[in-house]
Amino acid sequence: MFIRSRSFTPLISPKRSNFSLSKFGLFSTFASSAEKLMTHLQKNESKVEKSLDRVKIKLNTACINEVLQRCSVDKPQMGLRFFIWAGLQPKYRHSAYMYGQACKLLEIKQKPHIISDVIEAYRMENCAVSVKMFKVLLYLCREAKDANLGLRVLRKMKEFNCRPDTTAYNVVIAMFCEKREVDEAMKLMEEMGLIDLYPDMMTYVAVLKGLSDIGRLEDACRLVKAMKGHGCVPNAVVYSILLDGICRFGSLERAMEMLGEMEKESGNSKPNLVTYTAVVQRFCEMGQSMDALRILDQMREFGCKPNKTTMSVLIKGLCVEGRIEEAYKVIDKVAGESVSYDECYSSLVLSLLQIGKLEEAEKVFRMILVQGLRPDGAASSTVLRQLCLVGRWLDAFRLCEGIENSGNVSIDADIYSILLAGLCQEKNLVVAAKLAKLMVERGVQLQAPYVDDVVKHLKNSDEEELVSKISRISS
Incomplete structure (x- = not known):
């Protein structure tokens, strides 16, 4: 049970010359x-x-x-x-x-x-x-x-x-659908039947997407029924397109009904991870993250386990709406099953930073490290960058040490340079020396824009040994 706490030449030879001529040829x-x-x-x-x-x-x-x-x-x-x-x-x-x-x-x-x-x-x-x-x-x-x-x-x-042939018609039909001139596309689809051609899955998918994109959901539903009548069995792609339209222009209840209908289908018509995640994302984008939670529950009941993408989308949606406590609850409920705690809490850190809650994000990040988890590179780099932006150089260094100790976490290379430059400006040279040593050990180069400033501060402080280290890691 995971418990969260918030508080590199050979000599030139005739043979080589012949090779060069061959290559030129x-x-x-x-x-x-x-x-x-x-x-x-x-x-x-x-x-x-x-x-x-x-x-x-x-x-x-x-x-x-x-x-x-x-x-x-x-x-x-x-x-x-x-x-x-x-x-x-x-x-x-x-x-x-x-x-x-x-x-x-x-x-x-x-x-x-x-x-x-x-x-x-x-x-x-x-x-x-x-x-x-x-x-x-x-x-x-x-x-x-x-x-x-x-x-x-x-x-x-x-x-x-x-x-x-059908392919020729499909090309033109798809172009009209992309222009949102769906009526013209549907006329061409009807015309196919007059010359003994039949719409195939590509035809239906193009027109369905066109109808869904402009909110003509009833026409889209009728087209799905027509597909079945012509022996073209709707698959998960078809239903996913229809679901996307329902989520944007319809209602949660209708989306839930559609998912229920798909769950009763067999073979390729059943909803999959991509289907559910797309619906969750759409509801979150519309500011209906609590409704997206119901989709998550239905998804799990159907035996389809959410992945990192599903959880990231949902956590972000909840945070954007200010429902941070709900984000913690959904992590406690789902993490450890198909998505790791590391992934879930890293997503939470990123989401909190995106809405400007640095203090809360920092608490979660420190909790991850204390619990022995491994934050991902994106979360690690972003929280360090934010601390540097507000001038909390020492806090950023200590967090950087914790990240390094957690192992196998990749931090954006430029952050080391930004942090080293900040520590030098604050004349915290003891800590700067530790960071420089860490950079030498990791083979991280000090980026060019920061070299002169860092070296100037260190020379003024008679830190010749540290200046020597810096020259070894300068790009």
Whole structure:
């Protein structure tokens, strides 16, 4: 039972030289590949894809990036067609990073007409266009966060006899939901059914999140029922999205009911640690920490144990509302089960400091040390920093000693320097010498901004030995 008390060269050889040349050749490979691709592009600007198909080059991110950079200045349309072609090659696939680079280099967000121009060029040249090519364009629209452009691209697919698939619709639907234009997204979802396509889990999740984000909870609940009717079983992600909306725009009672319904479900539909923690956090953010305690109780009754994050969120919520005694009570009730006392009380210290209660935080911190517990690095560093900020240098040093004695606790390196400088300014050189010795033992460097000031004070006090120690730990 835990009882709290509050009161580092070899000689140069021909072999090494050959290695260096080989290495240089490796670095030049990307540039030579890009040069070869650019040559084909510039010679055949109107038949880009057929020309590129004759080039036998292994594509990679560096090579594609180089080509895009060269095209971006005055041939962005050619650059875009190259990017689309590259995305269709069997041994290469664009990464999210590469879509971001293409969007930035070709300035698609600022010049969306480039995409329309490329589609028109395909039509004029009677190019063979595939669904995959349109998907590359849609992903670029997503990167540019342009839902209307994405919708225009989707509509253009029919003109090339390309039938949009569920993935293509999902990209556009998600973009409209992110813009909070959920009605447009829902129209597209209904449209899918007219062309024998069916919404999948990604479709439902996007629209549900869109509805929940704007507080249309009844529509969101009806959509969950529709999912079940279409054979798409709601999982914990779906319910968590709905719960988040209920917590923000609904009531505790409805959230409790939803959790109860989830608890009766089977498999992936049951609430998990993430689900419960998200609900606890949302209620705390709304200033309803006492209601969040009821969620914690329901969570534990269901057999789901809270973790450090759950407890940190709850403790902070209680402290922010001034319910510090309740924070102590919840720690006494839960700590030692799935979360350690060290973690809980470290969270309490941080929470108290965040609301400006240094004295109470210091009492809790000293209690942790007396009880033989180990405060975490964040709590240790923060309480020491606060003591330094109010000029309590000796108290900060004594607490620092206690932390060091507790073992395996990492304190931010700059705090040692701040504390040493403060002790020197107060001319408490005996204690400063102890701290300097501790820093030497720990290999903690005295940071540059504090060196001159610390050395000046020590020299004025004829502390040459300590000055020597300081020079050993100066960065």
